[in-house]
Amino acid sequence: SAPPRTVLQLCPLPPSLEAGLAARHRTIRLHEHPDRAAVLAEHGPAVAAAVTSARVGVPNDVMDALPHLGAIVHFGVGYETTDVARARARGIDVSNTPDVLTDCVADLAVGALIDVMRRLSAADRHVRRGDWTRAAFPLATKVSGKHVGILGLGRIGRAIAARLAGFGVRLSYHSRRPAGGVPYRYVPSAEALAESADVLVVATSGGDGTRGLVSEKVLAALGPQGYLVNVARGSVVDEPALVSALVERRIAGAALDVFADEPHVPEPLLGLDSVVLLPHIASATHETREAMGELALRNLNAYLTEGRLVTPVP
Numbered sequence: 001s002a003p004p005r006t007v008l009q010l011c012p013l014p015p016s017l018e019a020g021l022a023a024r025h026r027t028i029r030l031h032e033h034p035d036r037a038a039v040l041a042e043h044g045p046a047v048a049a050a051v052t053s054a055r056v057g058v059p060n061d062v063m064d065a066l067p068h069l070g071a072i073v074h075f076g077v078g079y080e081t082t083d084v085a086r087a088r089a090r091g092i093d094v095s096n097t098p099d100v101l102t103d104c105v106a107d108l109a110v111g112a113l114i115d116v117m118r119r120l121s122a123a124d125r126h127v128r129r130g131d132w133t134r135a136a137f138p139l140a141t142k143v144s145g146k147h148v149g150i151l152g153l154g155r156i157g158r159a160i161a162a163r164l165a166g167f168g169v170r171l172s173y174h175s176r177r178p179a180g181g182v183p184y185r186y187v188p189s190a191e192a193l194a195e196s197a198d199v200l201v202v203a204t205s206g207g208d209g210t211r212g213l214v215s216e217k218v219l220a221a222l223g224p225q226g227y228l229v230n231v232a233r234g235s236v237v238d239e240p241a242l243v244s245a246l247v248e249r250r251i252a253g254a255a256l257d258v259f260a261d262e263p264h265v266p267e268p269l270l271g272l273d274s275v276v277l278l279p280h281i282a283s284a285t286h287e288t289r290e291a292m293g294e295l296a297l298r299n300l301n302a303y304l305t306e307g308r309l310v311t312p313v314p
């Protein structure tokens with residue numbers, strides 16, 4: 001019998017990627033079916049590859065309903081929502097979309113850092129409220145020359161560091177092990193990094209390996225003059241501890257593109273002018289989302305035609 005060739009799509013994807021899927025493959029859009037179990041029972045055995053986002057992944061119950069699944073293609077660099085060990089144990093290959101989003105995520109991290117320290121969004125609200133005619137906007141905090149600590153020095157962490165070098169900042173980092181060939185100071189723990197830095201920028205991967213890494217202790221070490229920027233995953237930060245630290249002004253401010261339970265943002269943050277709140281947009285530009293879609297499609301097509309992925313996860 002002919003090998004199974006159906007593609008399972010688990011969530012909405014950019015129009016150009018969806019068009020690319022529809023043009024070449026029989027695609028089942030699981031997220032559009034109210035009765036997932038029935039769809040999986042009927043079509044599961046024919047599915048050769050799954051396409052999903054970093055946010056949704058492939059849940060274990062879905063993976064288990066796909067006996068001939070050979071590849072999981074993620075639209076996004078993160079893939080912690082998929083149990084990769086479980087997939088590997090079954091011989092399922094997994095890909096993501098690295099590199100193509102590095103510039104935009106690093107650009108946004110720097111923009112968010114400047115926003116929270118110079119209070120750009122708060123100043124914008126001040127003008128819109130008509131407060132400029134009544135009172136001067138309070139002074140902010142200088143960015144250039146500060147000490148920035150980067151948590152996670154992968155592709156994105158390095159790109160953030162390279163951009164910040166132009167601001168004459170001092171750069172240190174913490175990661176599981178020292179990175180080779182970088183001029184930045186390695187600090188052996190997240191707490192020590194926060195202790196020495198004016199700003200802590202979180203650029204690690206998500207998942208169990210980094211869960212709660214930015215703990216209450218780390219936030220205490222950052223201190224009342226310290227800022228937090230997170231473009232990684234909400235799970236890396238102890239969110240209740242962060243909310244308390246911000247509300248009680250035990251840290252100076254935070255710029256957050258990611259949250260523990262998106263799209264839900266902790267209510268106490270909404271009224272704080274010391275916080276910049278972004279709806280997970282670090283990779284959300286026309287150019288980058290197009291490039292991510294193209295790379296996801298290349299992975300899928302390469303797998304289905306040649307049996308190998310272009311950018312398998314490490």
Ligand code: 8YV
Nearest residue numbers: 053054055075076077078283
């Ligand atoms: C996207 C992301 O928002 O790449 C990632 O890991 O978090 C983002 O680029 C996400 O993949 C879109 O679903």
